[in-house]
């Protein structure tokens with residue numbers, strides 16, 4: 276693992292920390308757990324309710340973590356269950372919580388209230404337990420979806436929060452709540468606001484995101500689909516670059532009460548993204564166009580000046596390099612599942 280942000284002292288400090296990753300059986304969470312293990316952290320807990328399976332998706336993260344099953348403690352449980360979480364924190368002394376538990380954005384298009392209520396409750400449960408000194412540092416994963424469509428680009432942390440889905444609204448509400456606890460009660464909250472992450476272990480079935488969905492469609496002989504005109508843009512970042520930034524934020528005392536965009540700072544249209552996937556997979560067939568999805572933001576493109584300044588952050592992996600790794604990963608699981 277090539278790390279460029281963490282100093283030797285910070286790595287040493289992380290190794291000695293006791294860490295909880297909520298949502299660690301999901302996409303980014305499992306990549307983070309893998310990186311923490313590779314770094315030599317020995318006390319890692321994951322709490323996840325495996326809801327992706329229940330709503331028709333696949334816990335790809337959990338599957339890839341089976342390789343490391345002796346290196347962390349997996350607990351199946353719900354972060355919104357206050358009593359359960361309180362007992363956990365009383366039993367295990369936790370220094371750092373990385374909060375990645377979330378219900379996915381596409382589910383919010385069908386069940387907006389459920390997604391909003393659950394996601395906000397995840398944050399309020401952790402905020403309340405932190406206020407009672409049950410753990411020290413909360414590195415909370417926000418989302419660029421909290422901004423909604425860009426009213427100006429690039430989007431800095433000062434961009435207004437104008438979410439266009441109940442998922443985005445839940446992410447904005449989580450952030451505001453956690454920051455209010457920081458101001459009111461002095462809790463140690465640090466907020467990372469990632470843009471669109473891509474990488475191995477993303478759910479590729481129900482409620483999946485564009486990259487795994489497109490790769491799976493091509494692998495299974497279907498045509499890729501673009502919703503709308505394909506000119507909507509996103510800022511794609513390779514998941515391992517995000518994970519390193521999250522670890523650095525956890526080690527940076529000066530970031531208490533701060534929000535930091537983590538992204539590539541590159542704007543890519545969905546049409547270009549899908550054409551690149553097709554090229555890399557040797558697909559020359561037709562691409563289907565379907566009506567736009569309600570709530571789909573038009574433009575997302577991050578200003579990462581603050582992360583550059585405060586973390587020394589630079590996205591390491593190019594879009595094409597990331598897509599090559601991801602295509603290879605999905606091909607290997609796709610063919611092994613068909614055997």
Ligand SMILES: NC(=O)c1ccc[n+]([C@@H]2O[C@H](COP(=O)([O-])OP(=O)(O)OC[C@H]3O[C@@H](n4cnc5c(N)ncnc54)[C@H](O)[C@@H]3O)[C@@H](O)[C@H]2O)c1
Pocket residue numbers: 297298299300301302303304322323324325326327334352353354355374375376377378379393397416417418419420446468469470471472473477478
């Ligand atoms: N994937 C992205 O591109 C992206 C971009 C910006 C921000 N984020 C943020 O990063 C975080 C992780 O996203 P992801 O893409 O890895 O999501 P994911 O859907 O892959 O994983 C989320 C995990 O949380 C679990 N979960 C949901 N509700 C839970 C609950 N109440 N208790 C315990 N576990 C629960 C799910 O089972 C799942 O394993 C989220 O906060 C998300 O908003 C993701």
